Amino acid sequence: MDIAPKTNISGEPTIYVIDHDKEMRESLLDLFVVTNKRASAYSCVHEFLSVIGSNAPGCVVVDLLMPGGTGLDVQNELITMGNRIPVIFLTGYADVRTCVRAMKAGATDFITKPFVNQELLDAVDHAIHMDSQRRKVEAERDEIQKLLNTLTPRENEVLSAVVTGLMNKQVAYQLGISEMTVKLHRMSVMRKMEARSLAELVRKVEKLRKN
Secondary structure, X not given: OOOXXXXXXXXXXXXXXXXXXXHHHHHHHHHHHHOOOEEEEEOOHHHHXXXXXXXXXXXXXXXXXXXXXXXXXXXXXXXXXXXXXXXXXXEOOOOHHHHHHHHHOOOOEEEEOOOOHHHHHHHHHHHHHHHHHHHHHHHHHHHHHHHHOOOOHHHHHHHHHHOOOOOHHHHHHHHOOOXXXXXXXXXXXXXXXXXXXXXXXXXXXXXXXXX
């Protein structure tokens, strides 16, 4: 059984399969291997949680009902860890209430057994794509935040005023400083934030404000 290391050094997306049924685990691993996907399998919730990293890329495919812990337990623990890896639930029956609960908590998909292999592969591809896009956005936001952290308190004040559309004269009046001082701070803000235009500066600030 392929067990992934706690830290995925390669950064390659991994499909984490959690199912107490050995035949199902092996079947899913075989499916992912023959479709050139990196996968690892675990027989219980505890085994998986002891291995998963806090920011591992990929997705989780988990059986909804298992002895010693449910798929919802996995989802809740991941949320507690701050790990936003997508979760796909497999279930032997359709439970609307549980499905709604899982989806509200952020589940990516809910697949009823027996399923067509392509249905699961499509769900996995979608989940990994979503995870990749989220990581891309978060990485970009982190870079913008690093730039923002280089600003002085006064530069932050000027930035906050400028992105609302205020002119230099209005910013100067609002902050009680000269218009020339505002211009100097504005130039410094543009340089530190690596923005070539006011529109680009506004876009960067807006990206930080999005959830």
